[in-house]
Amino acid sequence: VNRPDYAREARYACADPVKLVVALGLEKGAQRQSKGMLVNCPVHAERSPSCSVTKGRDGTVQVRCFGCEFAGDALSLIAVRLGLSLRDRDSFREVLAEAAKIGGHLSLEAEIRGGTPAPDRKPLPRPELPPERDYPPIADILDVWARGGACTDDREICGYLVFRRIDPEQVAARRLCRVIPDPVPRWASYRRRSWHETGHRLIARAFDPTGRPRSVRAMRVRDGDSPKRLPPGGFKASELALLNESAHCMLRGKAQPGRVIIVEGEPDWLTWSTRTEEPVVGILTGTWSERFAAGIPRGATVTIRTHADDAGDRYAQAVIDTLNGRCNLRRSEPEAA
Numbered sequence: 001v002n003r004p005d006y007a008r009e010a011r012y013a014c015a016d017p018v019k020l021v022v023a024l025g026l027e028k029g030a031q032r033q034s035k036g037m038l039v040n041c042p043v044h045a046e047r048s049p050s051c052s053v054t055k056g057r058d059g060t061v062q063v064r065c066f067g068c069e070f071a072g073d074a075l076s077l078i079a080v081r082l083g084l085s086l087r088d089r090d091s092f093r094e095v096l097a098e099a100a101k102i103g104g105h106l107s108l109e110a111e112i113r114g115g116t117p118a119p120d121r122k123p124l125p126r127p128e129l130p131p132e133r134d135y136p137p138i139a140d141i142l143d144v145w146a147r148g149g150a151c152t153d154d155r156e157i158c159g160y161l162v163f164r165r166i167d168p169e170q171v172a173a174r175r176l177c178r179v180i181p182d183p184v185p186r187w188a189s190y191r192r193r194s195w196h197e198t199g200h201r202l203i204a205r206a207f208d209p210t211g212r213p214r215s216v217r218a219m220r221v222r223d224g225d226s227p228k229r230l231p232p233g234g235f236k237a238s239e240l241a242l243l244n245e246s247a248h249c250m251l252r253g254k255a256q257p258g259r260v261i262i263v264e265g266e267p268d269w270l271t272w273s274t275r276t277e278e279p280v281v282g283i284l285t286g287t288w289s290e291r292f293a294a295g296i297p298r299g300a301t302v303t304i305r306t307h308a309d310d311a312g313d314r315y316a317q318a319v320i321d322t323l324n325g326r327c328n329l330r331r332s333e334p335e336a337a
């Protein structure tokens with residue numbers, strides 16, 4: 001007889017972030033978010049909420065504080081809130097029982113407390129997954145791009161680019177980036193502040209594997225504590241890459257280039273795209289897939305210029321795994337910034 005996996009069932013039991021927050025008395029001062037709530041962190045003292053309690057990709061609750069190191073699942077949050085330990089056996093059982101109770105599974109709670117598995121009980125099913133998101137409305141993307149200003153007309157943007165040794169004239173002439181227009185759609189925001197306020201004023205288009213513009217990436221051009229680069233808030237951002245004109249033609253099937261450069265992140269993509277006419281594909285977290293690989297011509301020489309760190313190695317490996325035997329692959333470190 002298999003012993004029930006109570007930890008898993010307990011996570012499944014309280015998979016509703018809002019219900020969990022309320023049950024733990026964390027709703028005071030909390031803010032609703034698309035996937036859950038932002039609450040005052042139970043670990044570090046704070047007056048404005050920075051701890052996110054959301055439904056994760058597997059359907060269970062994920063917790064992450066932006067103000068301290070605290071991160072975990074529903075069980076970690078329950079433990080911290082109730083002063084219990086996940087390491088001590090009795091204490092952990094208490095956490096599991098509490099999770100079952102919060103989820104309204106009282107017989108599971110009793111079973112966990114009693115320590116005797118009920119015969120023939122079916123384990124709790126996996127909670128429903130969060131709905132698959134889509135990209136922002138395509139009309140929004142086309143409109144923001146069409147209304148965007150030239151980099152050369154904006155002093156702040158020019159300063160940002162020149163500081164990074166990127167030629168604003170080339171950025172404008174090659175239509176790589178634009179300055180965000182005013183007004184911007186609601187999704188052009190980060191934690192309720194618009195990209196104008198957070199300083200994310202430089203935008204590049206993000207393309208799907210067929211070369212269609214599906215989203216944008218915004219770059220922060222002044223000091224701040226928000227992420228340096230952002231996708232539109234609340235929308236899908238995976239399987240998108242930055243493309244220069246040659247790379248765009250390639251993925252649209254209009255050109256069969258013999259050489260392709262793959263770089264990591266917005267700054268490297270901009271740097272390389274201002275210096276070469278060859279296709280430059282800028283990959284980001286969640287970009288690479290078989291579909292992108294399928295857009296690279298057979299026999300092309302592909303230079304992979306991802307960073308010399310763990311993330312860069314993972315990106316490179318994903319490219320190698322999908323193109324090995326089809327293209328001539330070279331791994332080359334990017335120039336020092």
Ligand SMILES: [Zn+2]
Pocket residue numbers: 041042043044051065066067068069070
């Ligand atoms: Zn915290």
